Amino acid sequence: MFWVDEQNSGSRTITSSNNDDTQEILAYFTRSYCKNKRGTEMEEKILVTGGAGYIGSHTVVQLLEAGLSVVVFDNLSNSSRAVIDRISKLTGSKSLDFIEGDIRDRTAVRHALRDQKISAVVHFAGLKAVGESETEPLKYYDNNVSGSVVLLEEMMKTDINTIVFSSSATVYGNPEYSQYHEDTPPAPANVYGRTKLIVEDILRDLKKSQPSWRIALLRYFNPVGAHDSGLIGENPKGIPNNLMPFIAQVAVGVRQKLSVYGNDYPTPDGTGLRDYIHVEDLAAGHLATLQYLKIKPTLLTLNLGTGQSYSVLDIIKAFEKASGKAIPYEVVGRREGDLAEYYADPSLAEKILGWKAQLGIDRMCADTWRWKKNNPAGYSNIK
Ligand code: NAD
Numbered sequence: 207m208f209w210v211d212e213q214n215s216g217s218r219t220i221t222s223s224n225n226d227d228t229q230e231i232l233a234y235f236t237r238s239y240c241k242n243k244r245g246t247e248m249e250e251k252i253l254v255t256g257g258a259g260y261i262g263s264h265t266v267v268q269l270l271e272a273g274l275s276v277v278v279f280d281n282l283s284n285s286s287r288a289v290i291d292r293i294s295k296l297t298g299s300k301s302l303d304f305i306e307g308d309i310r311d312r313t314a315v316r317h318a319l320r321d322q323k324i325s326a327v328v329h330f331a332g333l334k335a336v337g338e339s340e341t342e343p344l345k346y347y348d349n350n351v352s353g354s355v356v357l358l359e360e361m362m363k364t365d366i367n368t369i370v371f372s373s374s375a376t377v378y379g380n381p382e383y384s385q386y387h388e389d390t391p392p393a394p395a396n397v398y399g400r401t402k403l404i405v406e407d408i409l410r411d412l413k414k415s416q417p418s419w420r421i422a423l424l425r426y427f428n429p430v431g432a433h434d435s436g437l438i439g440e441n442p443k444g445i446p447n448n449l450m451p452f453i454a455q456v457a458v459g460v461r462q463k464l465s466v467y468g469n470d471y472p473t474p475d476g477t478g479l480r481d482y483i484h485v486e487d488l489a490a491g492h493l494a495t496l497q498y499l500k501i502k503p504t505l506l507t508l509n510l511g512t513g514q515s516y517s518v519l520d521i522i523k524a525f526e527k528a529s530g531k532a533i534p535y536e537v538v539g540r541r542e543g544d545l546a547e548y549y550a551d552p553s554l555a556e557k558i559l560g561w562k563a564q565l566g567i568d569r570m571c572a573d574t575w576r577w578k579k580n581n582p583a584g585y586s587n588i589k
């Protein structure tokens with residue numbers, strides 16, 4: 207048995223995966239999923255590394271809502287135990303387990319995979335600060351690359367061969383064009399991006415040697431927003447590097463003003479343009495990917511973005527509208543390594559998965575603001 211959709215067709219069972227109807231079947235299930243997450247039932251247990259983090263936590267909520275069981279495996283180096291309690295509260299699900307562990311700890315990984323009878327892994331665990339990756343490269347190669355190798359070796363030993371990997375638009379580097387296609391040759395310009403590309407290469411090599419593996423390399427653009435409950439959201443430690451969490455901290459009064467890094471770019475208002483994607487859309491992309499890999503033993507490389515770009519000033523305006531707060535800012539010099547503009551060509555993900563980002567900039571700002579207003583100190587004051 208493959209999938210059972212109770213909601214839309216009474217009880218529809220699909221048993222075949224290798225026929226010409228695959229695209230149609232996939233589109234059907236992705237559509238049903240989008241309409242009603244609880245309508246699709248998959249009797250599976252997914253290990254989510256880094257599942258207590260920003261993108262991981264939102265994805266875990268959607269996996270639970272889709273009827274999957276989830277084991278979060280996280281060393282809490284950039285997250286909090288409180289996230290797990292929030293997810294339980296939010297979903298009311300009893301199908302969530304949490305293991306505090308490090309992906310570089312072979313024994314802990316093996317136990318998690320074997321004892322929990324895992325069928326697929328969604329691999330978010332990693333370090334992601336570009337600046338820090340330049341000053342502490344070994345820490346990044348160890349955590350992101352060595353950690354992924356340990357995870358894959360242990361998956362191999364336990365006969366688990368489905369993995370969805372968090373890659374990044376950073377792998378593209380600085381190509382000639384601003385719209386990035388999956389076949390744009392990758393050339394990351396920093397250590398963080400290189401760790402992502404190395405893991406992509408490892409997974410491509412693994413697929414060549416083990417054709418039965420089911421692998422997705424998802425290249426995220428700029429994730430923003432939060433769950434609309436206001437219970438979970440992005441919780442950066444220290445001074446945020448990224449635009450949206452910095453603006454949210456200004457709005458809530460934690461920081462006085464935003465520094466806008468340059469207004470002399472060749473863009474309509476002179477500030478940098480980026481493809482911001484709501485974290486809920488991103489999470490839905492992971493569920494659609496798991497569904498696809500279940501049907502097709504393939505390797506997918508997909509951009510997850512909206513295909514639309516907004517400037518820094520656009521985001522300030524939209525956040526002011528959503529929050530009713532003024533966002534004071536000062537234009538300063540360009541940030542080293544920044545590009546004027548980049549955005550996704552998201553058409554392949556739509557064609558293959560039937561997935562498309564749904565939520566616009568106003569919703570991204572409104573949900574970020576709700577999260578920040580309700581949790582000005584993030585999770586840090588929650589036991
Ligand atoms: P995050 O820091 O909020 O989440 C990562 C989680 O992984 C954290 O909970 C952290 O505690 C955990 N972790 C880190 N190293 C670990 C280890 N060795 N063992 C176990 N757990 C570990 O980051 P996020 O924004 O949710 O990003 C998730 C993934 O997506 C990362 O791999 C990141 O590189 C990638 N990504 C993020 C963005 C972004 O802008 N947020 C963009 C592209 C790609």
Ligand code: UDP
Nearest residue numbers: 447448449452465466467478479480518544
């Ligand atoms: N940015 C800014 N001030 C900040 C943080 C970011 O002006 O405090 C700008 C940055 O120059 C870029 C855009 O906002 O044009 C998005 O930056 P972010 O770091 O969020 O994403 P990335 O540049 O990594 O895509």
